[in-house]
Amino acid sequence: MSRTPLPYSKVLLDHFRNPRNQGPMEAADVVAKAGSPACGDMITFYLKVAGDAVERISFESYGCAANIGTASYLTELVAGRPLEEAWKVSWKRLSDDLGGLPKVKFHCGILAVGALQRAIREYYRARGAVPAWIPPDLTEEEKNAQEEEELACSIEHKLHP
Amino acid sequence: MxxxxxxxxxxxxxxxxxxxxxxxxxxxxxxxxxxxxxxxxxxxxxxxxxxxxxxxxxxxxxxxxxxxxxxxxxxxxxxxxxxxxxxxxxxxxxxxxxxxxxxxxxxxxxxxxxxxxxxxxxxxxxxxxxxxxxxxxxxxxxxxxxxxxxxxxxxxxxxxxxxxxxxxxxxxxxxxxxxxxxxxxxxxxxxxxxxxxxxxxxxxxxxxxxxxxxxxxxxxxxxxxxxxxxxxxxxxxxxxxxxxxxxxxxxxxxxxxELSARTAHMRRLRDRLVEGLLAIPHTMLNGPRTERAPDNANISFLGAEGEAITVECSDHGVYVSSGSACTRRMLQPSHVLLAIGRKYEAAHGSILMKISPFHTDADIDHVLKIFPEAIERLRKLSGFKEA
Incomplete structure (x- = not known):
C-alpha cells in the first residue's frame, strides 16, 4: 500500500528522498537565493562555472517536497551543461519531466527556475559582460520569485510590524 | 508500523x-x-x-x-x-x-x-x-x-x-x-x-x-x-x-x-509526545500547556517546512497534517497560528497531531523515533543554521 501523497510522481519523490547535489559549495563562483522562509519556500543555488558552462551546481531548499524535488532535479539537468542552455530550462519543462506538478505546486517549479536564472544573471553581471541571450528585463520566472518575496514581506510586516 | x-x-x-x-x-x-x-x-x-x-x-x-x-x-x-x-x-x-x-x-x-x-x-x-x-x-x-x-x-x-x-x-x-x-x-x-x-x-x-x-x-x-x-x-x-x-x-x-478513562489515556500519551518532540531543538508548542484539550499536540519546527515534514513522516508510516501554506490549496498558512502571533516561518513548520483513545505507547515510541531523524534531514536540506 502506498504511503505517499497522491499528487507527486515517482520521479519527484525519488528526488525528495534522495536529493542530488545537495548542500552548500565553498568554491562557488555565484550564489543566488529565491523565496524566503516567510513564503515557506526558499531555494539557494551554488554554481561553479568553467568556460560558460556549469562545472558544478548544488542547492539548499527550505520548502515543500515539490520544492526540494524540483531543485534537486534541476541541478541534475543542468550540471555540465552550457549556461545558455541552463538559462533556457523552462518551469513547464521541469513540471513535465517530473510527471506533472500538482497545480498548487506550480510556483515551486517556477521558483527553482527563477533562482537558477538569478544565479546565471548575477554571474555575468558581476563580470560586467552580460551575453545577448540574457534579456535586460527580468524573465517571468525571476519576476515570480520577486513577487513572492515581496508579498511575503508585506504580509509579514502587516502582521508583525 | x-x-x-x-x-x-x-x-x-x-x-x-x-x-x-x-x-x-x-x-x-x-x-x-x-x-x-x-x-x-x-x-x-x-x-x-x-x-x-x-x-x-x-x-x-x-x-x-x-x-x-x-x-x-x-x-x-x-x-x-x-x-x-x-x-x-x-x-x-x-x-x-x-x-x-x-x-x-x-x-x-x-x-x-x-x-x-x-x-x-x-x-x-x-x-x-x-x-x-x-x-x-x-x-x-x-x-x-x-x-x-x-x-x-x-x-x-x-x-x-x-x-x-x-x-x-x-x-x-x-x-x-x-x-x-x-x-x-x-x-x-x-x-x-x-x-x-x-x-x-x-x-x-x-x-x-x-x-x-x-x-x-x-x-x-x-x-x-x-x-x-x-x-x-x-x-x-x-x-x-x-x-x-x-x-x-x-x-x-x-x-x-468511557470519558474519564479515555481522556486520562489520551492526556498521558499526548504529554509524552509533546515532551519528546519539544526535546528537538528549535521547536515550540502552539497553544497552552494547561487548559488544553487532552488529545491535541501542535508543534512548530523551525528550519523544516511543514508539507515536507508530512511527506517525510508519511514515508515512515506516520501520518500528520501541517498548518503550512503548502499543504493548503489557498497557499496561506494557518490563520489560527498567525492569530496567536506565530511568524510565517513558524506557521509553515507547524505539525498538528491528535491522540486517540486507541493509540498506544508503542505508537508514541515510533513517532518519537522517526521525528528527530525527519527534522534533522529536512534541516540539513534547508541549510538551517542552529543559533
Whole structure:
C-alpha cells in the first residue's frame, strides 16, 4: 500500500528522498537565493562555472517536497551543461519531466527556475559582460520569485510590524 | 508500523461502531421512517433510538437536536437558520479569530445578506481577549461564535466568562459554539452550557464521517435552509442517513461512557509526545500547556517546512497534517497560528497531531523515533543554521 501523497510522481519523490547535489559549495563562483522562509519556500543555488558552462551546481531548499524535488532535479539537468542552455530550462519543462506538478505546486517549479536564472544573471553581471541571450528585463520566472518575496514581506510586516 | 495522527481531518472507525452500523447497510438498510408499515416503523424507531442515545450523550433533550450530514452543513444551519428564523435588524457576527473554517465560511456567507463579520483577537495561547470581545459586542451584534476547544491548538476557552460578556454587552445576541473538539474530551451537559447553539461532528468522537448534529437552546429559533419533504428532521429535510446516524450514536455513547478513562489515556500519551518532540531543538508548542484539550499536540519546527515534514513522516508510516501554506490549496498558512502571533516561518513548520483513545505507547515510541531523524534531514536540506 502506498504511503505517499497522491499528487507527486515517482520521479519527484525519488528526488525528495534522495536529493542530488545537495548542500552548500565553498568554491562557488555565484550564489543566488529565491523565496524566503516567510513564503515557506526558499531555494539557494551554488554554481561553479568553467568556460560558460556549469562545472558544478548544488542547492539548499527550505520548502515543500515539490520544492526540494524540483531543485534537486534541476541541478541534475543542468550540471555540465552550457549556461545558455541552463538559462533556457523552462518551469513547464521541469513540471513535465517530473510527471506533472500538482497545480498548487506550480510556483515551486517556477521558483527553482527563477533562482537558477538569478544565479546565471548575477554571474555575468558581476563580470560586467552580460551575453545577448540574457534579456535586460527580468524573465517571468525571476519576476515570480520577486513577487513572492515581496508579498511575503508585506504580509509579514502587516502582521508583525 | 503505521501511526495515524491526522485525527483533525478524519478518524478511524472502531470495530464496535462498525458492527453497530453494519445491519443498517444490510438487512435493515431499507424502510422509510415516514411510512406506515412495519419496515418503515422499524426505520423510524431506529432513528428515534439513535437520536435519543445521541441526545443523552450530549446532555440535551432529543427535541433540541437537529441532524446534518457534516460540520459545514451544521454551521450554515446555525448562522443562516437563525436569520431565517427571526428576522432582526442586527447585522454583525462576532467570531474569535481562531474559529475553524466551517464556522468562518458560514459566517462570511452572511455577507450576502448585508452582514459584516468582526474577528476578535486572541492572546498568544489562543484565549479570546475578553476586553476585545466586550468591545466587539454592540447593539448591532446578531450572533457570536467561539469554539469551546480550538480544533487546531487545543485551547479550552473560558466559555462561562465569554458568554457572560456577551450577555452583558449584547443581551439579545446568540452564542454559537462548535463543540466538535470538546465532545468526547471534556465532561459537559449540553443544556447547561451557556450557549444558544452547539455543534458536534460524528467523526471527532470516532463515529463515521458524514454525520453531524446541532443542538439549540430555547432562545434560538431556527428555520431550515432547504425546502423538501422531510422525514424526521424538520431543520434539515431529506433522507436521514440511518447507518451513519446509528454509528454516530454508538460512538457518542461510548465516548461519554468511557470519558474519564479515555481522556486520562489520551492526556498521558499526548504529554509524552509533546515532551519528546519539544526535546528537538528549535521547536515550540502552539497553544497552552494547561487548559488544553487532552488529545491535541501542535508543534512548530523551525528550519523544516511543514508539507515536507508530512511527506517525510508519511514515508515512515506516520501520518500528520501541517498548518503550512503548502499543504493548503489557498497557499496561506494557518490563520489560527498567525492569530496567536506565530511568524510565517513558524506557521509553515507547524505539525498538528491528535491522540486517540486507541493509540498506544508503542505508537508514541515510533513517532518519537522517526521525528528527530525527519527534522534533522529536512534541516540539513534547508541549510538551517542552529543559533
Amino acid at each position: 503505521e501511526v495515524y495522527l491526522d485525527l483533525e481531518n478524519a478518524t478511524p472507525l472502531p470495530e464496535p461502531v462498525l458492527k453497530a452500523m453494519l445491519p443498517y447497510f444490510g438487512a435493515r438498510a431499507y424502510g422509510h421512517s415516514a411510512l406506515t408499515h412495519r419496515i418503515g416503523w422499524e426505520a423510524y424507531a431506529a432513528v428515534e433510538e439513535s437520536l435519543g442515545r445521541l441526545a443523552l450523550a450530549l446532555g440535551v433533550p432529543p427535541e433540541d437536536l437537529a441532524l446534518t450530514h457534516d460540520a459545514v452543513e451544521a454551521a450554515n444551519l446555525a448562522f443562516e437558520g437563525l436569520i431565517l428564523g427571526r428576522p432582526i435588524k442586527r447585522k454583525t457576527v462576532v467570531l474569535s479569530s481562531i474559529e475553524p473554517l466551517n464556522i468562518l465560511y458560514a459566517a462570511e456567507n452572511l455577507e450576502r445578506h448585508g452582514f459584516r463579520v468582526v474577528k476578535v483577537p486572541v492572546d498568544g495561547e489562543g484565549f479570546v481577549r475578553e476586553d476585545a470581545l466586550a468591545e466587539a459586542c454592540t447593539e448591532d451584534t446578531h450572533s457570536v461564535a467561539v469554539s469551546w476547544v480550538s480544533h487546531e491548538i487545543g485551547t479550552i476557552q473560558r466559555l462561562d466568562r465569554l458568554s457572560a460578556i456577551v450577555r452583558e454587552r449584547a443581551p439579545e445576541a446568540y452564542f454559537i459554539s462548535d463543540l466538535s473538539d470538546a465532545f468526547g474530551r471534556l465532561a459537559f451537559e449540553g443544556s447547561a452550557l451557556p450557549i444558544d447553539i452547539g455543534l458536534v461532528t460524528s467523526y471527532k468522537v470516532f463515529g463515521p464521517r458524514g454525520a453531524a448534529a446541532l443542538f439549540k437552546g430555547k432562545r434560538a429559533k431556527l428555520k431550515p435552509l432547504l425546502a423538501g419533504p422531510y422525514s424526521t428532521q424538520p431543520l434539515w429535510p431529506g433522507d436521514e442517513n440511518l447507518p451513519l446516524l446509528v454509528g454516530f450514536a454508538e460512538a457518542a455513547e461510548r465516548a461519554m461512557a
